[in-house]
Amino acid sequence: MDSKKRSTLLTLGAIFAGYAALRTIPSLLPEKLELEPLENPTGFRKYVAGDTSGGFDLFVGLDTPEGAEIVARKEAAFERVSDNICGALYGDLETSAARVPMASFSDYYCPYCRVQTKRLAEMTNSMPNEVAVAWHELPLLGDSSNLAAKAALAAKRQGAYVSFHERLMKTPFQASPEYLSRLAGDLGVDEDQLVSDMESAEVVRELENSSALARVFSFVGTPALVIGRTVVQGQISDRMLREIIDLEREEGWDAACISA
Structure with a gap:
């Protein structure tokens, strides 16, 4: 040459x-921190960040009887989370005026999610008294995404959500029954219980709630975040993330939760 x-x-x-x-x-x-108030839900504001992996409508075929049933469940979930948005977002996180909660919405096969999830985990480990994260499964990228999300939530019933979540975020393989079986064995998770819990009403409800929250905040893909009362669509830098956390702490992140 x-x-x-x-x-x-x-x-x-x-x-x-x-x-x-x-x-x-x-x-x-x-980057510049510019926030736009949301008309609904009140008390929240929006910051549009970087790259997003787009999704698709999970409720296609709504003219079929099955589709109508899905729509009914979808509307019920929307009403359920709207009645207590902060409770649905942050669950049982231990928070305070100084410890700002974050709700992370991700898909295991969204490349930007893999980057951001790792950074969020590192941040919570290094700042345990300043931030806390609630992890939401938002499988938008097909059957493998949905299968992985169900498996992680089923593993949570055995106290293995974090280990499942970490492995699924790192693996180059698509989720399949065979792969999940090997993963369960590697992590000491009861496979029969995992398979049973994947189709349980509790796991289905958790997925429906996260999907409804995504609808509340008009998320169009992953990753997405709610930091206190600031809604973020797309990947966000550590610098901007810390700036929003500091602002939430300074202004009182729970103001939206009181008014919601």
């Missing part, structure tokens, strides 16, 4: 590497 071609390839490689870095390290992008 002559020197001119080699130089051209090196230049193209540098361009693509820089582009990839900008997509995977959002802190390199210039």
Whole structure:
């Protein structure tokens, strides 16, 4: 290869590497914290962040009897979470005026979620008295996403949600019954109980609640976050995340929960 071609390839490689870095390290992008109040739900505001993996309508085929039943469940879940938005978002998290809650919505096969979830976990480990995260499954990218989400929530019934969540976020494999069986064995989870719980009413309800919350906040894909009362669509840098956390602590993140 002559020197001119080699130089051209090196230049193209540098361009693509820089582009990839900008997509995977959002802190390199210039950012400004601009918040837009939401009309509904009241008390919350929106910050539009970076990359998002788009989803699709999980409720296609609504003209069928099964579709009508799904719509009815969807509406029931929407009313359920709307009655107590902060409770649905943050569950049993231990919070205080100084400890700001975050609700993370992700899909195991969304590449931006894999990056952001790892960073959120690292942040909560390094700032345990300042932030707490409630993890919501929002499987928008097909059958494997849905299967993985059910498995993680079923594993939670055996106290193994974190380990399942971490492995599913890191694996290059698509979720399948065979893969989940091996994963259960690796993590010491009872496989029969896992399979049974995946189709339980409790797991279905949890998925419906997270989907309803996504509808409440008009999420169009993953990752998505609610930080106190600030709604974030897309991947967000650590710098901007900390800025929002500080603002929530300063202004009183629970103001929306009192008015919601």
